[in-house]
Amino acid sequence: MESDVLIEARNPYATTARGLLTAAHLNPVIQSGYNQQVRNILHQIQLPHRELEASRPIEKVAHWVCGEMDKTVSRHHDRYVVFCLPQMPGKRFVKVCVSVWSTRGIRHDFDFANTVSDAVARFIQRKQERTQSKPKLSFALDAVPEMDALTTDLRDDISGRVSAGKIVDLFGVNLTTLARAADMSKQGLAQKSDSVKAQPVLRLFERIARLRSHPQFKEPAALKKWFRKPLPIFSDHSAEELFEGGKLDVVAAKVDQMLTGDFGG
C-alpha cells in the first residue's frame, strides 16, 4: 500500500524511523513476508569506518555508496527507496550526493537523506505528490441506470453498504490486505464488515465486480481467475498485484473502460 514503508535500518535509527513514520501517518513495516508488497523502502546505508574517515576521497565513498545502492535496488525492483546516511557529516553527505547524481543521473526511484527525519519527509512528499497528481477518476458506468442491481449481492442487507466479507468471498482476497488498504485493522474490519471507512476501497471492488455482467465472467471462479491472471492491460501484472500495490483504482477504471469500449486507442 502507498502508506507502507519497509524499514531496513539498524537501531537506534530503526526505532527512530518507526516513531517518525507513525507520527507522519505512514505505516512502518519490519522484515516479514508482507514486505514483498511494500513499495517504499527506507534503507540505511551502513558505512564502514574506513569510508567515514575525513581523508577518504569523496569519489571512493560515492563508489562504495553506489555499490550498496545497486545491491538494495536489485532486491527491491521497481520500488521507491530513500537511502539514509545518518552517520555522515552534512558537508560530506552533500558532496557524495553530487557525485552519485552526476554518475547515475536524476532518477525518480530513489532519493538520499542525511537524517531519518529527512528520509521520512521524502516519503510524506512522495505520498502527497502521488495523491495530488492522481486525476479524479470518473466511471462512465456509475451514471448508467440499474448498475447497482448488478452488485446487490455484495451489499449488506441492512445498511446497503458494500460488505468486506462478501468482497473477500467473491475475489478471494486476504482480509488483512483489504483492511490495510482501507487503513483499518483486520479485527476492526472483521467486526464491522460494512465499515464506512472501508467503503472507498470496497466500492472499487464493487465496480470491478461489474465484470460479472459479461457472459465470460458470470461464474465466481472465472472472476477469481481473472483477478489473479497477469494481463497485458495491466502491463503483465495481475489485478491482485495492482491491489496489493495500492492501484486498485486503476483496475476499476480499466474494467469501466472495457465494458464501455473506451479503450483509448
Place this chain on the structure above:
Amino acid sequence: MSIPANDPKLQETLRAVPAVAFDGPAFRAIPGGDVVGNLTFEHLWAGTSAGRCNPAGVARLHLSAEKKTAEAEFRYYAQKGGIDPDIAECYSFAANVKLARVLDLTDRKTRRRVNIALKQILAEWEPDPLKAPPPPTLLQCIGYWASRGHGDFSAILCPSARRTSGRNLVIFKGRLAASDSVVAMSKNPTKGFP
C-alpha cells in the same frame, strides 16, 4: 501519467496548424453483457481516462472513423483485458459526426508541422501502473493543449495502431463549437454493427 508542463512552443505550433473538417459516421464497439441494455450513447461522454491522444483527466469521446477500425480496437483491447474476443458478443454505437475544426494527424504534412512522427503516434503508450508515472507522450501533450483551446480544435483524427489505414477520432467535450454535432444513430448499442 501527469499533466504536461507548460509548453509555449507547442501551443504556438498548434495555433498555426491548419484544421480540417470531419463529416461522416464514427463508431464505438463494446462487449456484450448485462450492461448493454442500459448504456446509452450519452454515457460515453463521461470518459476522462488516459488515452493515446490525451493524459488522464481530459474529458473526451473516443470513436473510430471506420467500423473495421472500431472492431479491431475492440478485439485488441478485449484480448488484452482477458476477454476472449472470438466468443465475446460485440455491440456497437454509431454516430453522425460533423466537426468544423479537427487536427488531422493522419496527414503527413500536419504531423510534420507539429513535429511528430507516425512511429511516435503508433508507439505503446500505456504505462506500467506499478512504476512511477512517466511524463505524458508528445501525442498526449498535443491532445492536452488542443483540449485547452490551443488551435481551437474540437477533435484529433489520429491513425489507429490496430488497423493499417484505420483512423480514430478523439472529440474534446469542452471544445465543441455551435456548428459541431455528434448525433447517435441509436440511443442504445446495437448488436454487431448497424
